[in-house]
Amino acid sequence: MKALRLHREFEAIWRAPAGWRGTISSVNHSDIGRRLIIAAFVFFAIGGVLAMLIRAQLATPRSAFVGPEIYNQLFTMHGSIMMFLFAIPMFEGLAIYMLPKLLGARDLAFPRLSAYGWWCYLFGASLLILSMLLGVAPDSGWFMYTPLSSRPYSPGINSDFWLLGITFVEISAIAAAVDITVSILRVRAPSMSLDQLPLFAWYLLATALMMLLGFPPLILGSILLEIERAFDWPFFDVTRGGDSLLWQHLFWLFGHPEVYIIFLPAAGVVSTVLPVMARTPILGYRIIVAAVLSLAFLSFGLWVHHMFTVGIPHMALAFFSAASTLVAVPTGVQIFAWLGTLWAGRPQMKLPMLYLVGFFVTFVMGGLTGVMVAVVPFDWQVHDTAFVTAHLHYVLVGGFVFPMLAGAYYWLPHFTGRQRTFRLGELAFWLIFIGFHATFFLMHLAGLLGQPRRVESYPEAAGWTWINLISSVGGFVMAIGFALFAIDMALQLFLSRRSPRNPWQAGTLEWAMMTPPASYNIASLPHVRSREPAYDEPDLANALARGEGYLGTPRHSWRETLSVDLKGRIQHIIVLPGNTRLPIVTAVVTGCFFVALLLKIYWVAPFALAGVAALGWRWAWALGRQKDLGALPIGRGEHAPTHAEVDDPPGWLGSVFLLLADSTLFGSLLFGQAFLLTVAPGWPPPAIFDGSWLVILLAGAAASAAVFLPRQAGAVVEQAIWGHLLLVLTLAASQWMAPVPTGHAAAALIGVLNGYGLFHAAVALLMLFFVRARRRAGFLSAARRGEVRIALLWSDYAAATGVIVALSSQLPALLR
């Protein structure tokens, strides 16, 4: 009965309060993951209804169901919702729910950050849905090409809803990416080396890294376009040194990796579920890992294949065409690894396997048409036609929705602790599968017959009528299938009987716990000896529940989990924060910032930012302690210090990855400047600005002071404050001398560069003052200096970017 006593003790530490208090204060990864999954499914349903309206409109030629004004909102919102409010959050939810369980941990590295991301997603997504209810939804297409989305051609608030709402939602993507990366690299069961990582975790690691590099260009583009719309700074206006192609580059720098960001987690589900269905280990673990990593890498080299028709030199197109076809190789490796696994095993046609077959058929077809559109001359014909609409739905529905449905049926016993009793899932599969192919297969032909994307009406004589009618009927069949799926889920949740533990006899650790899982996941952490511990050690679940692993003894009502290095050696105990309302409050204040910009009440925005800074201060203050505890017992005869007493606590590694995303944003800004300088018409700008060596010199001096003062013998990190104060003065003076940003893109870029530098100097100052206050309050010691190293990291980054800002704002004028 030791297991039951431990269960009660751990529940008391980890569970969220009952009722609405728990709803707004829970930071538990299972809660946050479940919410994300359910919300994403709700948005999928909304996006699906929009798709039905689109199909209703297109079913007949010259349809009068809706006019172009409404239709343009429909397809813009359908695409935006499915991409940003369904696919990404759905995978985030699955990752957040599943990762700690797969890795033999109790929670993610940053539980409050996951909660903050969830609230940002919910509020940002609600803004977008609100715009639709008000009839002012975005209507420039989900890729928002300028100048159609710029103020002269979209004067309403529609585009602002997109730019601000999506950016608000993207906070959750960046938060989740940092959380996932650090959790996979650090928060695992002892001795789980990277070579024993469940394949799903490898896929999620690659995906999270791609998000850190892929989302910043979109966030930067959205910021620039919103500034152009709000303050008339001409980044994309060709008459004043801007270029609409800059938007396309920034958008597709994000947009192409985005496709793989959506596909990879789903492929991870396939690599997890398929071997279990085939009753054999996966074929070629290491080759698959290599394929996943190379896919992530290659996906950044193909964005231009969305721009084959914008007038780029043909040999450059040939390069991107080659890269685009090359990406089929790591995909092919995975397909054949899956086929080989099936051949090696004894596959059983259980329901998840049925959905995986749907995935195979659909995704392979989408991949094949993908190779076709990577061939430049063919793309010149089918680009922006229904052929591409069909292709992308084959890839996204085949490559994401079918694996996710397989995953839903595979993990449902884990989520609910119940087994399937009603046989609706098979019927739902056939309706979805047949409906999907009826909708989209002939759409390829419609494109080849000349039907463009995004037309709300077409002439009878075009010859597309019969195809569109079949598509529309197919669409409604598919919708019925999804409705049945939802009903099946609800029935299983409320009416089914208990499921035995580990119903599929799977080997990964998420099955070595009770289902539905307890708030703390596992009463003790396993010592991992293989890739499939739950399979190799049949009694593992019970042993862990009896507290026979690590951290099996509750201590001071701390939420504890372990940090390990890449080889799985124990580093330290992570003491996680408990339930708190800080995430929701911070998300509300962050929301005030976005709403202030949306409603153009600009004076509110600085107050909201100050509020976020103050909350961030409290956020960080809540951790740590005022005395050294040394190494504490962690069970199995081992000892480890808490994360407060190590040099590289999770917050340090999290900062490294957040700065990776931040530097990608900065790099995209510099790319934008170089692009406009070399490609845009209207350069060089009129010589109204001479540049100043003094700004560069002062910025260099300020940065040197910020970097070197705290590194002198006997110095404290707070001495970097002087350097940053000088940097703030320098950049403010530089902006004071700069030409008016509305005159030319060159001046507008200087404004953004200085803004970037000033913002980061301010962040560094905030952190340095925080460290000073913590030192005075006794939170720092020779052992407890992780916070100092985090502040120094941000301080150094601000100093380095400050110098680059000064160089890139002054040099183009000085060297002219």
Added chain:
Amino acid sequence: MALTAAGCSGPMSTLDPAGPSAAAIAQLWWIMLAGAAAILALVLGLLALSFRPPRQSSERLWLIGGGIVFPLTVLTALLVAGIVLGERSIPARTDALEVTAEASQYRWRFSYPTGAAPTDGILHIPAGEPVTVAITTTDVIHSFWVPRLGGKMDAVPGHVNRLTIEASAPGTYLGICAEYCGTGHARHGFRVVAHAPPQWRAFNSGGAQ
């Protein structure tokens, strides 16, 4: 061509080509379709066979052979074909007639170096010879596309993009704005009229209507 029989014809069909560029791309499509169908059949065949009793499964054969060698071979062939074909579609002859297409919401204006007056909504070209179209826009991004004659090219603010089209025979061909350009996008089409030499001469002297 027999291919046009099975539902592939149409006033805007890329599979019913009326010029050399569109014909080459249509041929490429049929080849790719056949290849894709073969690959799909192979993959689905392997998938179906995997549900029979288990057999030996060599990691090297599956992953190196199926995953790397097979796609690399197919893709290299495809890529070379694509580049060669692409080179042929870009303006190579500098002496080709160059007309200007200026897009705006929601109108196409075409002007000619021959002295003919600019035309709205109808592009006149000589049949049987390549014509370069210099494409630009006065407002948002549009895209010039005559499916039966060849690929499309975007009209981007501040840029002039060139595309070569050629109609093999006199006739009227429908053109489409392929890039979403606002509420009038669906009706932002135009016509290309390819003239036999006498009519083309008449057009340039102001006689053709």
